[in-house]
Amino acid sequence: MRSFIVGDVHGCLDELDELVATLDARAEDRFLFLGDYVDRGPDSVGVVRRVRELMARFPASAAIAGNHEDKALRDRARRRPGPAWTARASDDDWRFLESLPLLLRLPEHGALLVHGGLYPRFFDLYESIGEVPADWRVGGGKRGERLRRFLRVRTVSGQGAFVALGDEAADSRHWSSVYDGREGFCFFGHDPQLAPPEPLRAAHALGLDTGCCFGGRLSAAVLEEEQRVAPKALRALRVVSVPARAQYAEPRAALVE
Ligand SMILES: [Mn+2]
Known part of the structure; x- marks a missing residue:
């Protein structure tokens, strides 16, 4: 497979049909x-x-x-x-x-999929992603709120915290440049690469x-x-x-x- x-x-x-045919x-x-x-x-x-x-x-x-x-x-x-x-x-x-689902783990490939990304501050608080509640869209309290940021994150602060779009500061950087790979290799989307239209490659x-x-x-x-x-x-x-x-x-x- x-x-x-x-x-x-x-x-x-x-384009999806052409990609599938290819x-x-x-x-x-x-x-x-x-x-x-x-x-x-x-x-x-x-x-x-x-x-x-x-x-x-x-x-x-x-x-x-x-x-x-x-x-x-x-x-x-x-x-x-x-x-x-x-x-x-x-x-x-x-x-x-x-x-x-919010994310998908691929243990057989040492990888996971998430739309936006993984920001370091989450792991300061919880160490690992752990269980994602079935009602992750609306529930889960503060942890659920932090999990939902995996849908949207692009940049993080110097301390590794989620930075909302438009709130970027001089020390902001792309989350993938500081992700340490602890949850596995992460495939993500969300952040369009246009100049040139090539995948964004980071260590993990x-x-x-x-x-x-x-x-x-x-x-x-x-x-x-x-x-x-x-x-x-x-x-x-x-x-x-x-x-x-x-x-x-x-x-x-x-x-x-
Ligand atoms: Mn998106």
């Missing part, structure tokens, strides 16, 4: 999606349904939540109007979005959002069966990508979440 770990799709259905999956392979299926691109509902189809066709597949799914679910819970695609999502689509993490919706590329890391992802083996990590067919959103939008 090979694993294809796919970065932020954001409604780019044509990867030429066998029945025993699996797709692992890093979240942010919706918004920005031309066909959010189409992507949600394609992800669901791929999970049915390749039963070992899985998908985690991104902050865009999280926002849509919160808006819906509060009966606030959402973007246009939300009116076309079916009950099954919503149930799928609600079911997405790989960022696979290569900004497809902004006219960049849609990327997937390819893990062979039993391939352990260790810092020394990083160069052996294969990434396959396809170019965006258009620029669907302004890169500026990346800075307003």
